[in-house]
Amino acid sequence: LTFASNQRTTFPAGPEFTYAATWNPATGQFVEYNHPSHDMFCGALVTLPDGRVLVNGGRNTTVRSSLFDWRNNTWTRTPDMNDPRWYNTSVALPGGRVWTVSGSGGSGTAERWDESSGWSRLTGINWNTVTSEPGYITIWHPFLLLAPDGRLIHFGPTDTMHWVAPDGSGSMSNTGTTVPGSHYPKEGSWVMYDEGRILVAGGGANTTASSSGDGTTGTSSTLAYTVDVRSGTPVVTSTASMNFARQFANAVVLPNGQVMVIGGNTSGLKFNDTGSILTPEIWNPATGQWRAAADASVPRNYHSIALLLPDGRILSGGGGLGGNSADHRDAQIYTPPNLFNPDGSLATRPVLNTVPPSVGVGTRFTVSATPGLRKFAFIKMSAITHCVNTDLRYLSLPFTETSSGNYQITAHPSLNVMTPGYWMLFGLDAAGVHSVAKIILVDATTSVSVVAPGNQASYVGQSVSLQMIGSGPTGSVLTWSATGLPAGLSIAGATGRITGTPTATGTSSVRVTLSNGNSSDFEDFTWTIQPQTFSQNFPNFTGASSLTLNGNAAITGGPVQPGRHWPELFDEHPVRFPDSWQRGWRGRIDVRDPGKRRHIPRSCRWRSWL
Incomplete structure (x- = not known):
């Protein structure tokens, strides 16, 4: 538009x-x-x-x-x-x-x-x-x-x-x-080049208006600085200066995470091409250094724009509307150098075959593409005017290649970072060549989530029923799956209920996944299967207020007598122990029932039980 x-x-x-x-x-x-x-x-x-x-x-x-x-x-x-x-x-x-x-x-x-x-x-x-x-x-x-x-x-x-x-x-x-030093970056360019990190480049050298201008611009500057706001306290750092002083330039973040600054002039004159800089510069956040790029042939100054296109090239156009020779009702397209082979021929680009139409924050989604990709860049589609682009932001999304050409990508968990709207997903190969983008909608309501059940413990030969809890977008079909369940247990794909009877002791690493076909979420936990009879020693116990018996259980030797000190009743001395909620106590009393089983009483802030 x-x-x-x-x-x-x-x-x-x-x-x-x-x-x-x-x-x-x-x-x-x-x-x-x-x-x-x-x-x-x-x-x-x-x-x-x-x-x-x-x-x-x-x-x-x-x-x-x-x-x-x-x-x-x-x-x-x-x-x-x-x-x-x-x-x-x-x-x-x-x-x-x-x-x-x-x-x-x-x-x-x-x-x-x-x-x-x-x-x-x-x-x-x-x-x-x-x-x-x-x-x-x-x-x-x-x-x-x-x-x-x-x-x-x-x-x-x-x-x-x-x-x-x-x-x-x-x-x-x-x-x-x-802002560092005397730098006054009005008419400078800026961009959020990574999560919570901003680059500002060019603009005015100080707060004094240029004598050759109209009083609204200053002396063009080469200065640049970064602002890191991830910690909640901004960290402002000067970075290397550009090779050319510029006002009215535009900044674009590239799929490889580097930043390109295009156009601008040294004169600070609006509606005027005097001092136009035709050589773009590219800033590398890893080194903080700038390098020159291929020259444009048309000046891009006041009222010009620059945007990354979905095909991975950069549109640079416009400028002027003063009714003079500095009006430019045209545009040029820049092809980044990583899209060429050393001999100047076009490089073979990786291909993204299938992506979901929409994803939610914190979800995991599947992409099929050229095998062996090394990076997935997520860049927000945006609107720009007067070098100002508050939409544009860049993320490098973590991923795993689950099989050749199939990737599970993890979306960022925050809507403040991966903001709602349309984004471009690029895949980059080992040579740094990027694909044509696929457009994906980040939908605030498209989120699949699983509630963590906590670590589980059960007994051999005793039936198990654990209901997993999760949610997804209204109207979506959700499917449960699990890996690593103890022998004898299984999960219902439609309901998420895990049932069965454990057949062997041991501790299993379990992952339960909920998917709506486009995105997914999972929770990892351990599941320990214990024998029917077991014991454990604990060196100390600080006390508890009551013990409630249920079923056919009974305390050997009679019920607890008033005033009786709990440690005297335990066959093995209790000890304080940490669990996922707080500190509690655990010990052993041999309590006989018709099945000759032993039961472990536990006490915590809310209740005690056998």
């Missing part, structure tokens, strides 16, 4: 209207789907869990917001915001809501969108704390991303970083960290 404003080739003026179109990478075809009542020029945009795009704010410093539905290619107005905004930033939240802040008109306020209730202003957030900091312009697309703990991290371009709680009436707090 592409759009600009109410003019095709000049800076916009006039009514609320936007020229918009879809582009098909497979055919190169554009089809127009214009918006008749909202000029979305320079508003904020995010993708929702179902793939729709929400755009709020825009030219005319407007309160308007709109949805584009890719399923029928239609625009729909949503309720207006409380405050007008232009150059704001929005973040999609895991529950399907959207948070937005700042921009001209609403520079000091934040709002949250809910499809059922519209926009609500968050009274607990005073963004004037941010916009009052030094900078040649501070009411402009703040840098914000969803952190692994569910908060939002604000990490630039103003100096002080903040935590933002987007729920309730909202709140914000100083993280105690700042």
